[in-house]
Amino acid sequence: MADIIQLLPDHVANQIAAGEVVQRPASVVKELLENAIDAEADSIKLIIKDAGKTLVQVIDNGKGMSNTDARLSFERHATSKIRSADDLFQLHTKGFRGEALASIAAIAHVELKTKQEANDVGNAIVIEGSNVASQNVVVTPKGTSISVKNLFFNIPARRNFLKSDTVELRHVIDEFHRVALAHPNISFAFYNNGSETFNLPVSNFRQRIVNIFGTKTNEKLVPVEEDTEVLKISGFVGKPEFAKKTRGEQYFFVNDRFIKSAYLNHAIASAFEGLLKNGTHASYFLNLAVDPQTIDINIHPTKTEIKFDDEHTLYALLRSAVKHSLGQFNIAPVLDFERDPSLDTPYSYNKNSSNTPNIEVDKSFNPFKDESKIKGGGTSFKKESVSNWESLYVGLESKGTKNQHDFSEVHFESEAKTISMFSNDKEAEHTHTTYQLHNKYIVSTIKSGMLVIDQHRAHQRILYEDFLKNMTTKEGISQQLLFPLELHFSTQEITVINQLKDDLEHTGFVFSNVKESSVEITGVPVGVPESEVSIILEQLISDVENEVPDSNFSATDLLAKSMAKSLAIKTGQSLQKEEQEHMVNKLFACKAPNVSPTNRTTFITMSVDELDKKFI
Template identity: 75%
Template sequence: MSDIIQLLPDHVANQIAAGEVVQRPASVVKELLENAIDADATEIKLIVKDAGKTLVQVIDNGKGMSVTDARLSFERHATSKIKAAEDLFRLNTKGFRGEALASIAAIAHVELKTKQAEDDLGTSIEIEGSVVKSQEVAVTPTGTSVSVKHLFFNIPARRNFLKSDTVELRHITDEFHRVALAHPNIAFAFYHNGSDLFNVPQENYRQRVVHIFGTKTNEKLVPVEEETEVLKISGFVGKPEFSKKTKSEQFFFVNNRFIKSPYLNHAINAAFEGLLKDSYHPSYFLNLTVDPKTIDINIHPTKTEIKFDDEHTLYAILRSAVKHSLGQFNIAPVLDFDQQGNFDTPYSYKNKVAATPAIEVDRDFNPFANDFGGGRQSSSRNTGFKSAPTASWESMYVGLESKGNESSSDFSQVTFESETKDESIFTDSSIETRKTTFQLQQKYIVSTLKSGMLIIDQNRAHQRILYENFLKHITIKEATSQQLLFPLHLHFTPNELKIIEDLKTDLGHTGFVFSEMNAKEVVITGVPVGVPESEVSIILEQLISDVENDVPDANFSAADLLAKSMAKSLAIKTGQSLNSTEQEHMVNSLFACKEPNVSPTNRPTFVTMGVDDIEKKFM
C-alpha cells in the first residue's frame, strides 16, 4: 500500500493558519492596530473602505522597521517578542506569535511601507497571496503603514461568507473601541469611505470613554479603584438606572488587553444583584492589572480568552470592589464602617446605667377653670386674649343614655351609593352569556372549538398581530402618530445614531416623528399610537441590537426587520393578566392575520387538541 500522508505546501498551510487568525476584516484591523501599539506609536490612523473588503490601512508614527525586519515580518512564526517558551508567561506586548502578517499576506494584497527615525529612506514591500512581488527603497515618513487590499481574493468561499457592509463595519468598530479604550494615552483616528467616524486625542480614561460612547455617558460612570497584592482594578461601572438590554458596553481589559470572561462577568452581575431589572445588563469599563506570570493568554487564536491561575480570588476581589464603589457613591446601600465618631457612645459612659427620666406633673392644673369659676386662671388672661364663656363640657354627654338604644338603628338606615352598571343596549336578558376564553398561567389563552380545544401563546400571537400591522403601515406609508406634550431627548453612541439615521424613513412610516437628529442626541416629538412614552427608548435600543446582529440589504427586508423588532418590543409579555374582552380580542385579531399559525420568528402561535386527543388521556 502506498503512502498517503504528505506535507502541505507552504501557501496552503498559510491559508489554513489564516483561517484561525483572520475571520473577517475586523480581525485584520485588530492585528494591525496591535502591531502599531507594540511599535510605541503615539498616533494611529485607521482607514477602511467598503467595510474592510476593499481596503484596511493602518498608519502609525512608531519606531518602524529595518529592511531585514520588514521582510522577515511576513514569515511565519517570526517575532521579536519571545525567544524561549518561558517568555510566553512574561508577555507585556500584543502580538508575539508572528502569525498575523504572514496569515494576512496569504489571503490578501499587502503593501508595507516603513522607516526608522535614524534612516533617510524607508522600505516598501508588496505581497500577493504570500508571494513577494516587489521590495524597494521608498520615501516614507517615520513609522509604518500597512495596506491590506482585496481580502480573501484567492479564497472566494470565505469571501462569500462575509456579511453586509453594515455588519462588517460594526465588527470593525467594536475592535476599534476595544483597542482605543485600552490605550487612552494614544491618539486614534478612524475613517470609513472618506468620512471621519472617530477622532480621539491623547486623554485620560474617563475622557476616552466619553469620547467613544457620547457625552451623555459621563453622568453614568461610577469610579472603581482597588489595589491588592494580587490584583489592581481601575475603571468605571455604569449606574443601574442606565443599564441596557444588550451587552454592548461591557469591557474587561487585563494588562491593557481586551478579554472575554463569563466568570468575571458573573462577578459584576453579583455586585449589581438587586439593582437591575430583569434581562438588563450593567455597563462596565474595567482595567485589571495582574502579574503576567499568573495568566496564560495563548489559549485562543485571537487572544480574547485568558486563563487565570486563581480565578476565585479575582472573582471575590472584583465583586467586592464594584459593590463598595456602588455603596460609596450612594448607588446601593452598604454598611458604613467609616461613620462619623460623634454618633458613637463615649467610653466614659460605657459602664454607666441609664437614668430613668423624671416626670413632673402639675396636679393643680385645671383646663376648665373658667367654666366653673375655680382653680387656676386660664392662660388667656395672661396672654391678653379673652375667651368667650362656654357651656359646661359635661353638657356634651347629656341625653346620650336615653338615645343609646336608638343609636344601633341609626346605622341600619345608612345607605351606600352603588356603582353604576353599564349595560349594553344590545344586552338581552333572555340570552345567557358565557365566557368562551380563559387565561392559563398568565401565558396561554385557552378557547373552545367544535372539535376540541385551542391553546394560544399570548406573546407570540401578539407579536404576529403587531408585526402585520407595522408592516402594513411601513408598506403603505400611512401611519398615525400621537404627538408628545414634551419632546423626548434620547442619547446614543455615534454608531447607534448612524443606525437610527438609516432607518429614519421607515421609522417615520410606523408613526415616529423626529424633529432633530445630531451627533449627540435624537429629539422625538411623535410616537406611534398605543406606544407609551416610557417604552420609546427600550424600543429603539432593541431595534439597534437587532439591526447590529442581522442587517439586511434590501429595503423590504429592512422594513421587515423593523416590524419584527418593534413587534417583539411592544408585544405583551408572559405574566401579564388579560380580562375576558382582551382575550377574545386577541383570538379574533390573530385569526384575522394573513399567517396566524406562526410568529414573526416562525414559531407556532397556537396548538389544538381534539376531543379524541383529550379522551386518550383518560384511557
C-alpha cells in the same frame, strides 16, 4: 505500500493558518492596530472601505522597520517579541505569535511602507497571496503604513461566508473600541468610506469612554478602585438605572489587553444582584493589572481568552471592589438601623458653624389674669364659666320647624338599566368564551374542541403585520408628545438611526432633530408609551447590527420584527376578557396567524377526541 504523508506547500499552510487568525475584516483590524501599538506609536489612523472587504489600512508614527525586518515580518513564526518559551509568561506586548502578517498576506493583497527615524528613505513591499510582487525604496514619513486590500480574494468560499457590510462594520468598530479603550494615551482616528467616524485625542480613561460612547455616558459611570498584592483594579461600572438589554458595553482589560471571561462577568453580575431589572445587563469598563507570570495568554488564536492561575481569588476581589463602589457612592442600599438619611448634612453646609437662636420672653404675660380663681388649701383652681352656654346652639333650628331636614325624601342615583340584545343564556355563554391560563396562554373553545394561544407570540404577529402595513403604505399614525424627548446614543448608533429614519417615520415616529450624539423625538406611534421609546430604539439598533442577512433581507421587515418584539405584551401580563377576545379576533385576521414573526408556533388546537383519549 507507498508513503502518503507529505509536507504542505508554504502558501497552503499559510492559508490554513489564516483560518485561525483571520476570520473577518475585524480580525485584520485587531492585528494591525496591535502591531502599531507595539511599535510605540502615539498616533494611529484606521481607514476602512466597504466594511474592510475592499480596504483596511492602518497608519502609525511608530519606530518603523529596517529593510530586512520589513521582509521578515511576513514570514511564519517571525517575531521580535520572544526568544524562548519562558518569554511567553513575561509578555508585555500584543503581537507575539508571529503569524498575523503571514496569514493576512496569504489571503489578501498587502502593501507595506515603513521607515525608521534615522533613515532618509523607507521601504515598500507589495505581496499578493504570499508571493512578494515587489520591494522598493520609497519616500515615506516615519512609521509604518500597511494596506490590506481585497480580503479573501483567492478563497471565494471564505468571502461568501462574510455577512453584510452593516454587520461586518459593527465587528470592525467593536475591535476599534477595544483597542482604543485600552490605550487612552494614544490618539486614534477612524475613517469609514471617506468620512471621519471617530477622532479620539489623548486623554484619561474616563474621557476616552465619553468620547467613544457619547457625552451622556459621563453621568452613568461609578469609579472602581482597588489595589492588592494579587490584583489591581481600576475603571468604572455603570449605574443600575442605566443598565441595557444588550451586553454591548462590557469591557475587561487585563494588562491593557481586551479579554472575554464569563467567570469574571459573573462576578460583576453578582455584585449588581438585586439592583438590576430582569433581562438587563450592567455596563463596565475595568482594567485589571496582574503579574504576567500568573496568566497564560497563548491559549486562543485571537488572544481574547486568558487562563488565570487563581480565578477564585480574582472573582472575590472583583466582586467585593464593585460592591464597595456601589455602596460608597450610595448606588446600593446601606443596612444601618441607626442612621437616618434625612438628617445628613448637605456638603455645602459641612464647614458652616451653627447660629444660636435668640429667645425673647414677655415677662408681663399672665394667662390667668382675666379668670376668676378659687383659693383653698394653698392651691388655686380655675372656675369654668357657664354663663354663655346658649351661644353653643346659635344657628340651629328648633325641633319641628318647616326647614328641618327630612331624610325620608333623600333619593339615591342609580344606574340606568339597558335592555340586552341577548338572552341571559347567550350572554353567559358569550362572557366565557376565553380564559387566561397562568397569565401566559389564552384558552378558547372552538367547534372541534379547544384552542390554546401563546399571548406573547400572538401579539407579536398582530403588531408585526400592522407595522409592516403602515411602513408599506406609509400611513403610520403618530401621537404627539407634550414635551420633546431627547435620547443620547453613540456615534455608530446614530448612524444606524439615520439609516432607518424614513422607515421609523412611516410607523409613527417623528424626529425633530438628529445630532451627532442625540436625537429629539416629538411624536411616537399610537400605543407606544413614552417610557418604552429608548428601549425600543436600543433593541432595534442591536437587532440591525446583529442581524444575519439572507436573500430576502429587508430593513423594513427587520424594523417591523424588532418593534413587534419590543412592544408585544409579555408573559405574565393579566388580560381582561375583552382584551383576550380582541387578541383572538385580531390574530385570526392576520395573513399568517399560525406563526410568530420569528417562525415560532402561536397556537395549538386539541380536539374533543384527543381530550377523550386522555381519560381512557
